[in-house]
Amino acid sequence: MAPTRIRSASRSRRAWTGWAYAAPTALFVVVFFVLPIVLVGRMSVSDWGLFAGNRGWNAPENFTEAVGDRLFWPAVWFTVKYTVVTTVILLGLALGLALLVQESSRWTGILRTSFLVPSALGLASASLLFYALYSPQASPFPGQISFLGTPSSALWSTVALIVWRFAGFYMLLLLVGLQSIPGDVYEAARLDGAGRWQTFRHVTLPLLRPSLALCTILCVTGSLLAFDQFYILTKGGPDNSTVTIVQLVYNMAFQGQNDLGRAAALSIVVLAALLVVNLLQFRTLRGKER
Amino acid sequence: MSRLLMRTPQHVLAGGLALIFLFPLVWASLASVSPQAGTQQTDGWGFANYATLAHYQAGIWRYLFNSLAISLMTVLFTLLASVTGGYAFAMFRFPGRNALFLLTLAILMVPYATLLIPLYVLLNSLGLQNSLIGLALVLSMFQLPFATFMMRISFEAVPGELREAALIDGCGSFRALQRVLIPAAKPGLITVGLFAFLAAWNDFITPLVLISDSDKVPLPLAVANLRGQVMGIVDYGATEAGVVVLALPCIVLFLALQRHYVRGFMSGALKG
Numbered sequence: 001m002a003p004t005r006i007r008s009a010s011r012s013r014r015a016w017t018g019w020a021y022a023a024p025t026a027l028f029v030v031v032f033f034v035l036p037i038v039l040v041g042r043m044s045v046s047d048w049g050l051f052a053g054n055r056g057w058n059a060p061e062n063f064t065e066a067v068g069d070r071l072f073w074p075a076v077w078f079t080v081k082y083t084v085v086t087t088v089i090l091l092g093l094a095l096g097l098a099l100l101v102q103e104s105s106r107w108t109g110i111l112r113t114s115f116l117v118p119s120a121l122g123l124a125s126a127s128l129l130f131y132a133l134y135s136p137q138a139s140p141f142p143g144q145i146s147f148l149g150t151p152s153s154a155l156w157s158t159v160a161l162i163v164w165r166f167a168g169f170y171m172l173l174l175l176v177g178l179q180s181i182p183g184d185v186y187e188a189a190r191l192d193g194a195g196r197w198q199t200f201r202h203v204t205l206p207l208l209r210p211s212l213a214l215c216t217i218l219c220v221t222g223s224l225l226a227f228d229q230f231y232i233l234t235k236g237g238p239d240n241s242t243v244t245i246v247q248l249v250y251n252m253a254f255q256g257q258n259d260l261g262r263a264a265a266l267s268i269v270v271l272a273a274l275l276v277v278n279l280l281q282f283r284t285l286r287g288k289e290r
Numbered sequence: 291m292s293r294l295l296m297r298t299p300q301h302v303l304a305g306g307l308a309l310i311f312l313f314p315l316v317w318a319s320l321a322s323v324s325p326q327a328g329t330q331q332t333d334g335w336g337f338a339n340y341a342t343l344a345h346y347q348a349g350i351w352r353y354l355f356n357s358l359a360i361s362l363m364t365v366l367f368t369l370l371a372s373v374t375g376g377y378a379f380a381m382f383r384f385p386g387r388n389a390l391f392l393l394t395l396a397i398l399m400v401p402y403a404t405l406l407i408p409l410y411v412l413l414n415s416l417g418l419q420n421s422l423i424g425l426a427l428v429l430s431m432f433q434l435p436f437a438t439f440m441m442r443i444s445f446e447a448v449p450g451e452l453r454e455a456a457l458i459d460g461c462g463s464f465r466a467l468q469r470v471l472i473p474a475a476k477p478g479l480i481t482v483g484l485f486a487f488l489a490a491w492n493d494f495i496t497p498l499v500l501i502s503d504s505d506k507v508p509l510p511l512a513v514a515n516l517r518g519q520v521m522g523i524v525d526y527g528a529t530e531a532g533v534v535v536l537a538l539p540c541i542v543l544f545l546a547l548q549r550h551y552v553r554g555f556m557s558g559a560l561k562g
Binding site: 011014015016017018019020021022023024025026028029032033034035036037039040043048097100101107108110111113114115116117118119120121122123124125128129130131132133135137138140164167168225227228231232246249250253254260263264267268270271274275278 | 300301303304305307308309311312314315317318321326367370371372374375377378379381382383384385386387390393394396397399400401402403404405407408409410411412427428430431434438463488491492493494495498499510511513514517524526527529530532533536537540541543544545548
């Protein structure tokens with residue numbers, strides 16, 4: 001009897017010590033994560049002005065007004081289009097780069113570093129750089145190319161910025177996947193008489209699927225929540241053609257409308273959509289793996 | 291030889307791509323010191339654009355100080371919470387352990403915008419509105435999922451005998467953490483610190499929402515605000531100088547540590 005009591009006493013003392021060490025994390029998570037989540041839920045059903053504060057219940061209206069905003073559907077459509085274009089181009093290029101530099105030598109080391117350097121910059125710094133690069137006054141490109149003047153050129157110019165900033169990072173993730181494919185698999189394919197394309201199609205791609213899945217999830221999530229690049233580069237223009245959904249949340253809350261309640265409602269819609277998209281991605285990408 | 295010849299187009303293609311990737315950085319550094327109409331640097335090469343930047347509103351030193359203070363506080367808070375938290379999750383069994391760990395990781399699932407709107411209100415009621423400390427606390431919270439995960443696996447990778455030896459030697463749990471576990475988990479500690487620093491230095495939307503006093507904004511926000519100050523005419527020279535000042539510390543840190551973390555990525559892959 002006595003030893004069990006001692007053991008359970010020491011176990012409960014260890015549990016207390018464990019909680020003491022976990023306390024800073026718990027405090028952070030409760031104050032800066034759980035409380036805000038509860039608060040955003042409450043704000044989404046309240047008439048909550050930026051300066052006026054809480055002015056009572058405003059339940060379905062916040063949501064109907066947020067979804068009924070004239071920029072809501074254009075923003076959803078633009079965000080989805082931007083996400084698809086960015087993900088396809090970015091991952092395609094990153095895969096190409098990874099294949100180009102997968103053997104290690106001094107030369108490929110230099111190449112890897114050149115592709116990776118832009119990833120060291122902040123997204124805001126990179127956007128400011130391209131803002132100057134695209135400007136008619138400072139641009140080093142000859143002639144009068146309009147980089148941000150029309151809706152489609154603004155989209156492609158932003159995609160170019162994002163590809164430049166992130167290609168090296170995704171290349172690194174895919175390189176890790178490539179290096180984990182054992183050499184004897186390639187050897188076996190070669191002995192079976194597979195050509196380069198066949199090897200790539202039937203050996204490399206299937207074995208790379210986990211890395212590609214990770215990259216896709218990261219890239220889709222990041223693009224759906226795009227903000228900095230459009231805020232700095234296009235300010236949503238021309239004619240609100242490049243307003244993303246997060247920008248719409250920001251504008252509702254802090255620019256013009258000053259309606260935190262409606263912005264909270266929209267941000268909850270965004271959260272729910274993101275959870276659904278990620279759930280679907282996990283399912284399809286994991287399903288294919290088997 | 292024929293193998294080498296076959297690969298030549300591949301090398302040329304890769305080299306060309308590398309030049310394209312380096313071009314914007316080289317261009318920005320050169321353009322910031324070269325003569326250009328509509329900037330402060332109109333004839334000859336020189337640093338007039340940097341002088342403009344230095345005297346912009348509260349002065350660049352103010353914004354550099356803000357950025358540095360925010361980044362260092364974020365590193366400090368992140369390390370403090372993730373080292374103790376990682377230790378608790380790796381070494382102790384306590385009720386609510388898994389729930390708290392999953393809750394910490396769940397921060398990754400929630401968009402910044404969804405959290406920033408209530409945080410704007412919450413910081414006001416905590417008296418932390420417009421303060422660098424409040425901003426650093428929020429940025430640390432965004433770092434917690436990665437940092438806690440990283441410190442947990444770093445501590446779990448420390449050999450069990452080493453930990454037990456420390457405890458049997460009569461070290462209290464804190465002494466064991468301080469003397470044995472922290473030195474053994476140094477690479478993890480450096481990675482967490484570096485990521486927290488870079489994330490805080492480069493973050494844009496968080497200060498944009500939480501800081502409204504223009505003297506307290508960090509450098510990225512100050513450079514973004516600097517465009518279009520004078521009657522809507524943008525001083526691109528000063529913008530280019532600002533980009534260089536923003537990017538330089540990141541690139542230097544990256545080049546100094548890339549061997550460390552690119553190899554870390556790779557060796558992890560070989561083991562996996």
